[in-house]
Amino acid sequence: MFDDEDRLDQILNAAYACFTRHGVRRSTMDDIAREAGMSRPAVYQYVRNKQDAFRRLAGRLLDAALVDARAATTTPGDLTQQLTGVLEAKLGLAARLWHDSPAHAAELLGVETRQSADLVEAYNDAMRDLLTSAIASARPDLGTADAGEVAELLLAFTRGLEADLTDPEAPARRLRQGVALLVAGLDHPHPDKEAS
Incomplete structure (x- = not known):
């Protein structure tokens, strides 16, 4: 039943x-x-209608990606592995939609979709918070504001990778490489920071 x-x-x-x-x-x-x-x-x-079905479906997909992202922050590993795991959850959602619907993925992923814009905004805020918290925990010397800036850079980088998912392997590989480079850069202070 x-x-x-x-x-x-x-x-x-x-x-x-x-x-x-x-x-x-x-x-x-x-x-x-x-x-x-x-x-x-x-x-x-x-x-209630097709728009309600779309909104509920979007909520379900975004919630599942957030569960995976949160799990990545609690998995043993260094900062690079944790950040990569969080962003792989985000990239994985977009990749799944592109895989399942190459012809309609752009429509399904459209942030401008009125029915789910607030859900997407809440999802992006939660992803930013997860990244910021992971960075601030691993690198307390950065402070929350700088950790938040790094999180924004990582999200922008991932959005860029989501723009072309025609080769399913390349975005995931570039994500891993990009996160590793960014985290390595955190170990080498910017010249402006050294002068202050």
Whole structure:
């Protein structure tokens, strides 16, 4: 017997299949109901409309990426490994969408999507906080403000890698190399810092 959570999962899985196959704009509630093996009225008991389904699905995907990112900060390893793990969770979400839907990934990943803009903003804030905390813990000499700047640099770098995921191996390799270089740079103070 299915409970409400199972039914919602079934609907969100169906929505993911439809959105990755047809795109959000071209998918209909009929498509989602058919994919879920449910009637449209039954689907409407769990989601208000296609936009609600998209928002709930986006929340689920972002939450899963955050769980992976948080786990990376508690995994034994040095700062490079922890930061790489956090950012691999972010990059992995984008890579999964590109893999599952090359034709519609840009639409699915669009930050401008009104239905989920606040969720994406909260996700980005949480990622920044995770990175800042990991950096500040490993390098207390930096202070929180500088650790936050490094976190911003890492997020900007990762967003750049997300822009071209046509070669699935290259972004992950570049991420590892970039994080390693940035962390190595933290061990060598900037000349302006040495003068002060």
